[in-house]
Amino acid sequence: MTNATLKQLSQQLAAGAVSSVELATQYLDRIEALNPQLNAFITVDRARTLADAAAADAARTAGNAGLLTGVPMVHKDIFCQQGWKTSCGSKMLDNFISPYSAHVVEQCNAAGLITLGRANMDEFAMGSSNENSYYGAVKNPWDLNAIPGGSSGGSAAAVAARLTPVATATDTGGSIRQPASHCGVTGIKPTYGVVSRYGMVAYASSLDQGGPIAQTAEDCALMLNVMAGFDERDSTSLERAREDYTRDLNQPLAGLRVGLPREYFADGLDADVAKVIEDAVAELKKQGAQVVDISLPNTELSIPAYYVIAPAEASTNLSRYDGVRYGHRAADYKDLVDMYEKTRAEGFGAEVKRRILVGSYVLSHGYYDAYYLKAQKIRRLIANDFTAAFAQCDVILGPVAPTAAFNIGEKSGDPVQMYLSDIYTLSVNLAGLPGMSVPAGFDRQGRPVGLQIIGNYFGEAKMLNVAHQFQLATDWHTRAPAL
Amino acid sequence: MKWEVVIGLEVHVQLNTATKIFSGTSTAFGAEPNTQASAVELAFPGVLPVMNKAVVEKAIRLGLALGSKINQKNVFARKNYFYPDLPKGYQISQMELPIVEGGVLPILVGEEEKLVKLTRAHMEEDAGKSLHEDFSGMTGIDLNRAGTPLLEVVSEPDMRSPEEAVAYARALHSLVMWLGICDGNMQEGSFRVDANVSVRPFGQQEFGTRREIKNLNSFRFLEQAIKYEIQWQIDTLEDGGRVEQATVLFDPDSGETRMMRSKEDAHDYRYFPDPDLLPVRISDEQIARIRSEMPELPSAMKARFVEAFGVSAYDAALLTGSRATAEYFEAVAQASGQGKLAANWVNGEIAARLNREGKDIGDCPISAERLTGLIQRIADNTLSSKLAKQVFDALWDSDLSADAIIERDGLKQVSDVGAIEKMVEEAIAANPKAVEEFRAGKEKALNALAGQVMKASKGKANPAQVQEILKQKLA
Amino acid sequence: MSLTHQDVARIAKLARINVSDEEIVAVGNQLNNIFGLIEKMQAVNTDGIEPMAHPQDVSLRLREDIVTQTNQREAFQAIAPQVEKGLFLVPKVIE
Numbered sequence A: 001m002t003n004a005t006l007k008q009l010s011q012q013l014a015a016g017a018v019s020s021v022e023l024a025t026q027y028l029d030r031i032e033a034l035n036p037q038l039n040a041f042i043t044v045d046r047a048r049t050l051a052d053a054a055a056a057d058a059a060r061t062a063g064n065a066g067l068l069t070g071v072p073m074v075h076k077d078i079f080c081q082q083g084w085k086t087s088c089g090s091k092m093l094d095n096f097i098s099p100y101s102a103h104v105v106e107q108c109n110a111a112g113l114i115t116l117g118r119a120n121m122d123e124f125a126m127g128s129s130n131e132n133s134y135y136g137a138v139k140n141p142w143d144l145n146a147i148p149g150g151s152s153g154g155s156a157a158a159v160a161a162r163l164t165p166v167a168t169a170t171d172t173g174g175s176i177r178q179p180a181s182h183c184g185v186t187g188i189k190p191t192y193g194v195v196s197r198y199g200m201v202a203y204a205s206s207l208d209q210g211g212p213i214a215q216t217a218e219d220c221a222l223m224l225n226v227m228a229g230f231d232e233r234d235s236t237s238l239e240r241a242r243e244d245y246t247r248d249l250n251q252p253l254a255g256l257r258v259g260l261p262r263e264y265f266a267d268g269l270d271a272d273v274a275k276v277i278e279d280a281v282a283e284l285k286k287q288g289a290q291v292v293d294i295s296l297p298n299t300e301l302s303i304p305a306y307y308v309i310a311p312a313e314a315s316t317n318l319s320r321y322d323g324v325r326y327g328h329r330a331a332d333y334k335d336l337v338d339m340y341e342k343t344r345a346e347g348f349g350a351e352v353k354r355r356i357l358v359g360s361y362v363l364s365h366g367y368y369d370a371y372y373l374k375a376q377k378i379r380r381l382i383a384n385d386f387t388a389a390f391a392q393c394d395v396i397l398g399p400v401a402p403t404a405a406f407n408i409g410e411k412s413g414d415p416v417q418m419y420l421s422d423i424y425t426l427s428v429n430l431a432g433l434p435g436m437s438v439p440a441g442f443d444r445q446g447r448p449v450g451l452q453i454i455g456n457y458f459g460e461a462k463m464l465n466v467a468h469q470f471q472l473a474t475d476w477h478t479r480a481p482a483l
Numbered sequence B: 001m002k003w004e005v006v007i008g009l010e011v012h013v014q015l016n017t018a019t020k021i022f023s024g025t026s027t028a029f030g031a032e033p034n035t036q037a038s039a040v041e042l043a044f045p046g047v048l049p050v051m052n053k054a055v056v057e058k059a060i061r062l063g064l065a066l067g068s069k070i071n072q073k074n075v076f077a078r079k080n081y082f083y084p085d086l087p088k089g090y091q092i093s094q095m096e097l098p099i100v101e102g103g104v105l106p107i108l109v110g111e112e113e114k115l116v117k118l119t120r121a122h123m124e125e126d127a128g129k130s131l132h133e134d135f136s137g138m139t140g141i142d143l144n145r146a147g148t149p150l151l152e153v154v155s156e157p158d159m160r161s162p163e164e165a166v167a168y169a170r171a172l173h174s175l176v177m178w179l180g181i182c183d184g185n186m187q188e189g190s191f192r193v194d195a196n197v198s199v200r201p202f203g204q205q206e207f208g209t210r211r212e213i214k215n216l217n218s219f220r221f222l223e224q225a226i227k228y229e230i231q232w233q234i235d236t237l238e239d240g241g242r243v244e245q246a247t248v249l250f251d252p253d254s255g256e257t258r259m260m261r262s263k264e265d266a267h268d269y270r271y272f273p274d275p276d277l278l279p280v281r282i283s284d285e286q287i288a289r290i291r292s293e294m295p296e297l298p299s300a301m302k303a304r305f306v307e308a309f310g311v312s313a314y315d316a317a318l319l320t321g322s323r324a325t326a327e328y329f330e331a332v333a334q335a336s337g338q339g340k341l342a343a344n345w346v347n348g349e350i351a352a353r354l355n356r357e358g359k360d361i362g363d364c365p366i367s368a369e370r371l372t373g374l375i376q377r378i379a380d381n382t383l384s385s386k387l388a389k390q391v392f393d394a395l396w397d398s399d400l401s402a403d404a405i406i407e408r409d410g411l412k413q414v415s416d417v418g419a420i421e422k423m424v425e426e427a428i429a430a431n432p433k434a435v436e437e438f439r440a441g442k443e444k445a446l447n448a449l450a451g452q453v454m455k456a457s458k459g460k461a462n463p464a465q466v467q468e469i470l471k472q473k474l475a
Numbered sequence C: 001m002s003l004t005h006q007d008v009a010r011i012a013k014l015a016r017i018n019v020s021d022e023e024i025v026a027v028g029n030q031l032n033n034i035f036g037l038i039e040k041m042q043a044v045n046t047d048g049i050e051p052m053a054h055p056q057d058v059s060l061r062l063r064e065d066i067v068t069q070t071n072q073r074e075a076f077q078a079i080a081p082q083v084e085k086g087l088f089l090v091p092k093v094i095e
Helices: A006-015 A020-038 A046-061 A103-110 A153-160 A177-183 A217-227 A271-286 A299-320 A336-347 A350-363 A369-389 A415-420 A426-431 A460-473 B053-065 B162-178 B219-238 B284-293 B298-309 B313-319 B323-336 B339-357 B368-379 B385-397 B402-409 B417-430 B432-439 B444-456 B463-474 C005-014 C021-043 C073-077
Strands: A041-044 A072-076 A114-119 A166-171 A186-189 A209-214 A257-261 A290-294 A395-399 A435-442 A448-455 B003-014 B076-080 B090-094 B104-109 B112-125 B129-135 B138-142 B149-155 B191-201 B211-216 B246-251 B256-262 C087-091
Touching (some): A020 A041, A153 A209, A186 A460, A271 A290, A271 A435, A271 A460, A299 A426, A299 B076, A299 C021, A350 C005, A369 A426, A369 C021, A415 C021, A435 A460, A448 A460, B003 B162, B053 B112, B053 B149, B104 B162, B112 B162, B162 B219, B162 B298, B211 B219, B298 B313, B313 B339, B417 B444, B432 B463, B444 B463, C005 C021
Parallel strands (some): A072 A166
Antiparallel strands (some): A041 A114, A186 A435, B003 B149, B003 B191, B076 B090, B104 B112, B138 C087
């Protein structure tokens, strides 16, 4: 049963073939058995989950069940959830039991979904390998020596290992797409503003966006129906009519114009990954898609622009962690400033501190124009590249990352190498576009490789359509690691 | 050497909204500590600011009243610094594109009007409060005030004396209350003034180095602090010293200013546009609507009072010192048809009495209607000015109308010619010596006779008539 | 461009993060490597380009001025490091 998709589980529950308590128990047992080697979870609370599952079963008996009532899921530890520890992967929030819930959590609760636990992640969502968690690195279920990707590594690993049918995640520079790619699962980052950021612990406010990771595009569409929606508590949440993201899943792809940005296939792309993408494109061509050669000339600049804008925003978003009202406070200090400096030195990990320092520097007096303002101008150039590209095509296809998952420890000593591997994902966040990763094959080491689909603004339904049609014709998304 | 003083003021005007600038938390003053601090004010992980419309509209009101430019696109920025009463580690404020730019505020210095130019006014959030009483040797933080909306109103360095600075602060204070955007309560911190003060030799073009006096919460402290600061700067310079740029605090107990931080310790605030908030855009229609909802402004009302009621420009300026006073005056002037008399009484007896008792016009025990009753009896000669004063005192201490008091105390002025003639004749008969002196050319003797008549009438005879009839009879 | 140890110490102070003398060399090197990457931006001509702060060109929504929050001090302070009489306590602030 734990191999089933969200859609299948929903049908089984509706048919009475299984109860929510039975289902939750199966997943909890599997988590208990496999999580010690994967470290995909920060918090699991069996009693609470089973109580929620029992309540869902009761609701079903009372005739109050919705489509997803009683289906288990996992939240990335970045979404505040009332009564659950919401650590964001940080020692700073190791003792933070959230007194309130994020909009995404409220929506999931309202849909009747049951929380199995809280997924591990890079601290404050800063990282591409999940090695930056205070709770230790997450292992890739396909190869325990490999990273699962980050920052939503726990979410992706949990779905890949069939510890949950679906998990919430967030993507600031690729944090949904890259771990989904590395773990062989499907994930979508919607257009900026589609999913409320209320209660989602902020990393870089103008880039952060929540989305689901699941086995299939269809499940992602179902979850996006739950997660998306206007929320007045987030000033950047867009006031748009509710969409049914499943509406176009079954549209044929004939006539679809897919753009291949030449910059995404240049030097630095691993040959195995290139081959997987070529094969995926060939499959879509077979279904009637037309390939268009496009250019995103400022792709390389996305790295410096992102690594100025994101740390700048992060440096001030994380100023609230000062040991005054909640969270970690240093034990010994001689005065107020000392308390701040020790609390923050102890509470934050190395990568978070690095980004805070970079961000503080680029905003500091005399450097703002040369760094922050410059980066914002380049951000505009990058967004303009996409506008031009989407005049020629409906979706853009490419790799998610230059290589399949690398080994744990391989790049952890060299932040710059780590940053360079974000080359294909950062532009999408800078432009605020939707992007997704779909399992498309494996490299020579048997590590999964994802196909990235980038859509125009609000093009989620179209992207999910392409992904679903691809998944109807391929079985990459059905493959699970042997554990 | 003769020194010229240069002063610019930054005023933090707390807006009288029901809720905070970025959350639906109440702003009511005086609640138990941290009971009006929501997850937003406490800066919990993941919370976000949502802008209060009333703050924007009140800011526009002030901008329109000052004749400023309203920036129809304005932007919030983060001002970053660590302080325990600033929970996010940054204050949401406005930097490059404030909502209000430019404008002028007329002030009254003595009987002279002067125009002070405004630099800008921007929206921002207030911080919480640090309580330094001893809590096991620690400081206590109350975040009830955190997130209260402020308008920071910045003037040009246009003022040249402490008196002008106080006049400006008073004018702004009465304007924000006039506009209904601030309760003006300075004890509760609703109107706090920072003064930038410098001196330069007379005739010198460039400004001297300024020091900023922070957080003055009364007009008296503002004046004391600036006076002390000016003298300190002049003494320092005349002793061959230099004034260094600094932020200082005023200690009301010692009457002195003292250094808080030097320029070297100045914060690097790392301002940048707040990514949680989009640009505020204000339409022409919104501005037009707000304009149409605004009360008549003091300047317009002043001109109208001069025009419609014939009061002097100076009196009109005093009457429009507050909206409540202006409305009170207008009600009396309108109902009595006696603009000048009304102005004299409102600016005279009423103002003096209120001032003596430390009251506002809002607490005036004599309603506009009752003052109108008094003025009508003065205008129709029922009351002499002396009797009027007597009736006024009685009005102040009772709920009766002027007519009821006149009736009760028998204060009606006697203007009946027959009655006065009778009293005059009696006085002439009883005082032959005075009559003789008057006829011998001693004018003063007439006053003695008039005094006798007034005495006989118990002060109620119309004095002008008494004089007139006396002269007739003695001619 | 290269950050000196003084630069690192200054921004660490700004960010209120204690960086020990032993750490400062390694942190400085890492930051310089990162800035080496960032400096690539400077080669691009961005004259006349409007900075992009938000992905969507939309305006701020304004909320009605109505009280919606209630007092939750007890729940909020249950997770606070140190409170007394409803106040959050911090080391003595000297002004």
